[in-house]
Amino acid sequence: MxxxxxxxxxxxxxxxxxxxxxxxxxxxxxxATKPDRFAVREVSADSIDDYFERRASFAITIVETTPLSRKEVWERLTTAEYLSSLPFLHGPSWAPDTGDPDGDWRSVRVGARRSMSGTILSVGQRVVEVDDSESLTLVGTGVSVPLAIKDFAERFTIVDGARPNTLTVTWQIGGSPRWVGFLPWRWGTPFMRPILGFVLRHVLRLKPFRRPTVDRSA
CATH class of the missing domain: 1.20.5 (Single alpha-helices involved in coiled-coils or other helix-helix interfaces)
Structure with a gap:
């Protein structure tokens, strides 16, 4: 030839x-237009700690300190679409029955649902634990791609910082892919830490986020 x-x-x-x-x-x-198209196994609230520590194929903890007030941090986690100001991402967007984003900043409750989307993947989540202005735990309910993810969860925790007038925000993320969850995914933590650290610093940036628009015509 x-x-x-x-x-x-x-x-x-x-x-x-x-x-x-x-x-x-x-x-x-x-x-990607429908985040709950394919259901995933929901992690139970009473097994969250064990999930992050042992059961999730991949898990990472990101910690950042901020001078923002506790109210401001909590508002951002519960009402701001902080991913929407990053390229190719949107959300998190709460389901219409979650509560009025223009109302009480403590309105997020257990059972509330939200979604986040990208160009080729979107995911749905449900709140399983909430301690107003202190912690927020969500588990995955669905993804837009079939046979890709088995389960996933995330938790934000807010505590007083070591320095006066600061807060320490801890972001725990865990997930397991289908079929290949036995692989050592946690070895990838050093590669994901800079990316997820950037996202958390973006959430805690000093510049305020624009509040999501609420359609009151419905």
């Missing part, structure tokens, strides 16, 4: 791979 023939085969294979990748991206973008 001549070199030109080999080159032609390689180009054809790459073209097919490119077309398949484009079609897959289109499908994923369509699926």
């Amino acid at each position: 001549s070199g030109w023939a080999v080159l032609g085969i390689v180009v054809a294979v790459l073209a097919v791979i490119g077309i398949v990748a484009i079609l897959a991206a289109i499908v994923l973008c369509g699926l």
Whole structure:
């Protein structure tokens, strides 16, 4: 087989791979419009600690200190769509029956649901534990992509900082993929820490977030 023939085969294979990748991206973008399309196993409230410490295939803890007030931090965690100001991300957006975002900043309750979305993936969550202005725990309820994620959860904890007029915010995240959850995913913690640390610092930035628009015509 001549070199030109080999080159032609390689180009054809790459073209097919490119077309398949484009079609897959289109499908994923369509699926991402519904975060609860495919249900995941919900982590029970009484097993959250064990989930983060042992059962989740991947788990990480991010800690940041902020001079923001406790009320401001809690408002951001419960009412701000803090991901929407990052590229290709949106949310978290609470379900309409969660409470009026323009009302009491302590309105989030157990059972409230919210979603977060990206270009090709979106997820749904439910609040399982809440201690006003101190901690917020959510577990995954669904994802937009089938057969991808087994379960996931996150928890925010707010305590007084070591220095006066500061707070320490701890963000715990855990999750397990389907089928390959036995792999040592926790080894990837050093690679994810800078990315998730950036997200938490973004949540705690000194510049206020724009409050989500509420449609009162419904």
